[in-house]
Amino acid sequence: MNIGFIGAGRMGNPMAQHLIKNGHDLKVHDLSRSSTTDLEEMGAQWVASPKQTAQNCEVIFSSLPGPMEIEAVAIGDDSILEGASAGSVYIDLSTNSPKSTRMLHDVFLGKGVKMLDAPVSGGVTGAANATLSVMVGGDEGLFNQTKQVLECIGDRVMYCGPIGSGMVCKLCNNLTAMSLVAFLPEILTLGVKAGVELETVSRAVTNGSGGTWIMENKYPKGLYKGNFDPGFSLALAAKDVRLATDLGRELGLPMEASNLLEQRYVEAIAKGFGSSDADAVALLYEERTGIRLRTQDG
Numbered sequence: 028m029n030i031g032f033i034g035a036g037r038m039g040n041p042m043a044q045h046l047i048k049n050g051h052d053l054k055v056h057d058l059s060r061s062s063t064t065d066l067e068e069m070g071a072q073w074v075a076s077p078k079q080t081a082q083n084c085e086v087i088f089s090s091l092p093g094p095m096e097i098e099a100v101a102i103g104d105d106s107i108l109e110g111a112s113a114g115s116v117y118i119d120l121s122t123n124s125p126k127s128t129r130m131l132h133d134v135f136l137g138k139g140v141k142m143l144d145a146p147v148s149g150g151v152t153g154a155a156n157a158t159l160s161v162m163v164g165g166d167e168g169l170f171n172q173t174k175q176v177l178e179c180i181g182d183r184v185m186y187c188g189p190i191g192s193g194m195v196c197k198l199c200n201n202l203t204a205m206s207l208v209a210f211l212p213e214i215l216t217l218g219v220k221a222g223v224e225l226e227t228v229s230r231a232v233t234n235g236s237g238g239t240w241i242m243e244n245k246y247p248k249g250l251y252k253g254n255f256d257p258g259f260s261l262a263l264a265a266k267d268v269r270l271a272t273d274l275g276r277e278l279g280l281p282m283e284a285s286n287l288l289e290q291r292y293v294e295a296i297a298k299g300f301g302s303s304d305a306d307a308v309a310l311l312y313e314e315r316t317g318i319r320l321r322t323q324d325g
Contacts, residue, residue, distance in 0.1 A: 206288055
C-alpha cells in the first residue's frame, strides 16, 4: 500500500518503521529531515511538505504534538487536504480535541477524503515494539477496511464509535494516567514519612487493590531511579489534561479534581520540567516535603 506519514518524532518514527517492515511503501515528512534519516535508509521517500506526502497515497498518517500542529498540517498551506485524492483515507494518530477532529473530518469529507481518528497509547516502548493500543473513531466500515494496516503499529486496535470517539477515549485514558502520576507521589510520601521503606510501600500497594501499571512498570525505571528522560513529556501530559478539562467545559460537566490536576501540571511547567518525563510532576511534592522517592539503587 502507498502510505504517507507525517511526523517522525519519538512516537512517529518507530510507527513508520513498522509500516515499512510490513511491506508498505512510505513517503515521509517532518520539519526536521534528520528525524527521517533511518526511515529513508529503510526505503522511505522524503518529501518537502504534507501536500507532497499525501499525493498518490491511499492512506495518510499524522503523528503530531497537538491541535495547532494537526490543523496546520491537515488543512493549512501545502497541507494534506491540498494533496489528498478523493477516496484516500487520512488517519490521525495524534491526541487532539474531539471538536477539532470532527471539524477536520467534515472538511476532508467535502473533498471526498475519508478520515479516522486513531490516537495511540503505550508510549515510546509501545511504539518501538508495535504493542500500542489504538483507539479508533469514524465510520465502522472504514475501520474494518484499515484495521490490518493499523495492526502494523499496535496489537490492541479497537473501534470506539463515530468520528471523535477515539479522541474521547484517549483523553479519558490520559486523564486517568496523568492523575495517577500526579497523586501517587503523595501516597508514597505518606508511607515513607510514616517510617516504611519506599520499596516496601510500593510493593504492598502494587500487590493490593491499589496496584497500578504506573507503579509496577513505570516508576521502577523512572521516578525511583531519578530518571526523567522523556518517554511521554510533561508538556504533552499537560496538553492532554487541558484538552480533557476543555471537553468537560464544553459538555457542562463539573471537573473539580481534574481542574486541580491541570494546575499541578501548569506549575510543573513553570518550574521548567516541561521537557522532562511526566513523572517529573513528582518533583513538586518532593520540593515541598523534602522527601525524595528513590530506591537504594536510584
